[in-house]
Amino acid sequence: MRVVFLTFLQASRECSFFSVSRHPVMSKSGALDLASGVGGKIDKKEVESAVKQYEKYHVCYGGDEETRKANYSDMVNRYYDLATSFYEFGWGESFHFAPRWKGESLKESIKRHEHFLAIQLGLKRGMKVLDVGCGIGGPLREIARYSLTSITGLNNNEYQISRGKELNQLAGLSETCNFVKVDFMKMPFTDNTFDATYAIEATCHAPDALGCYKEIYRVLKPGQCFAAYEWCMTAHFDPKNESHQKTKAEIELGNGLPDIRTTNQCLEALKLAGFEVIWEKDLALDSPVPWYLPLDTSHFSITSFRLTAFGRFITRNMVKILEFVGLAPAGSERVSSFLERAAEGLVEGGRKEIFTPMYFFLARKPLS
Template identity: 45%
Template sequence: MASKVALEKQDRARDAAFNQAMHGDTAQVKGGFRAMVGKGADAQKAAVDEYFKHWDNKGAEDETEADRAKRTAEYATLTRHYYNLATDLYEYGWGQSFHFCRYSIGETFYQAISRHEHYLAHQIGIKEGMRVLDVGCGVGGPAREIAKFTGCHVTGLNNNDYQIQRATHYAAKEGLSSQLTFVKGDFMQMDFPDNSFDAVYAIEATVHAPKLAGVYSEIFRVLKPGGVFGVYEWLMTDDYDNDNLEHRKIRLGIEQGDGISNMVKISEGLEAMNVAGFKMLHHEDLADRPDPIPWYWPLCGQWKYMQSVFDTFTIVRMTWWGRLLAHNFAGALEIAGLAPKGTKKTADSLALAADCLVAGAEKHLFTPMYLMVGQKPAQ
């Protein structure tokens, strides 16, 4: 046990040193773009090399089970470096809540994002004064919203030092430090004691786990008896056929662009909840709701989905010419030395993921919002 604790301390010290080398003081910078151009070049290159070694020169035609197994074995490092590279791009292009949502006519993008978070809190039954765990909290956008919406206290768990710094900074800025705590940890082996939390949620984060049954079991352990866990899960639908090359290209493109080692089907997600011990209270694919506006509209660059003038940037950046401008702009920043090497490659990978997410949705092969709500038995 002593050697395990010592190794964990060494790992955390190593991660903290890398975080400082790559991000410096950019966690305190306002705006994703300003933070993006302030990285340490050598550390950024190391992160790019470490992340893309799992994907470079490995197309869907050549993918083997051994490739997927290797990515899965290195899930923690893969995820950590993915968010070292992508966090500022997400904040610049999307916001501080790194997830998709459903949309209603006349609703702004950020209203819809908040409503999606409120809906999950409602499904779980989060109340004022509860102690709640956010598994894979990102930079804390959902945690801040749910804390304000319900009056609960949220502990955000994350394995990326930079995101923890960003989340802590934003909480203080909004005067929410008394309601929010952000901690470093691996969701496959949490440091929390058994029966620590009144409720637990995860928003599009546990897809990074090597095994859903493993992370759900850890959530079950730290949840109090009678407590409820709710998750928006990324899953391939049961229409997905891994022997179909087109399907495999879509799945691999999503995984590469979003830092995922191994996505599974809906049936496997449901089974994982059962294996973990949860009593299922509700489950459904919210992407299958008959909404007038699809969840993926911000990714497809189609003007017909425009709700207000404020949607102009969202649509423009995903048109073919908007992407071309962004691609060339990122390249120009690298050449000028204003952005570290690898910025363009990361942005291009995110663009590939966007195409594959849209294709997966249109072909009913993928959902980013399979809702599962499970309760830990009271006894």
């Protein structure tokens, strides 16, 4: 079986699902890249047990919100060790959604979404900027090139940081962009360090929004701004509705979240942290193309094929084969499975309008 599969793999290298990245600045794009990355810094023999431990934190497997909040650092680290190679395989270097115009590709909308943040923050050459929860640094690199700023990416996952440093070097940005491994609830920076801060679908991992926003407030210079895209439950979410709760739980399971806050809770936490809110809005409301369309099973796209139902079906079975022949660690298919549930939960949340991944706000730290 192994010999037959390897022969098939060799013959299929030009197919986008099986090819290995050849261009040095591109994201890892092939099946072997995906297989080698599953588990991140976790020993490959321990991947399956890490998956089981991660699942235990969530409601779907008997876990509870308080346990997730108490162990958020371990939970989020396990999640990104397990899921990052899948994200990079499907999304590229920027792991986030975006409002999208008709006729616009997903990749184009993601870049525009990142540029929008830079414009709102008024980023200019020479400014010192903090990216809170930077992933492997896709947005960081795009915003740095667009605004000519120096950006520090903050991340608590060693695997993502090592991957980000590799991509920074290949993109020629190692001198102006760097990474710091740290919990964003306990930043190692002195007060009033940064000219601007932003977070893209990242501070939703914080167990306490107020505590997280207070840290961001502390390291930001007076008079300067913080902008973010937050994952939130909307005003349409009914905590007494079992269907709504099930959708929320599936999103939390598949995305390493301790608890998804409402837009009002985020707004209140910002104000309590000391910020002046300049403006805020759920940008999903004005998106001509639904933000969840790339994951919708009824949608087919060539430009974002790997995210479609058929693309995910191929990925799931490809991972199953790679695990069977020993090219992917045991537990890889299980990771693919809970990410699949997350996609289903996100689409349901979007259709019901009870969840948004792009609640935007721009807030200023007062001068005094």
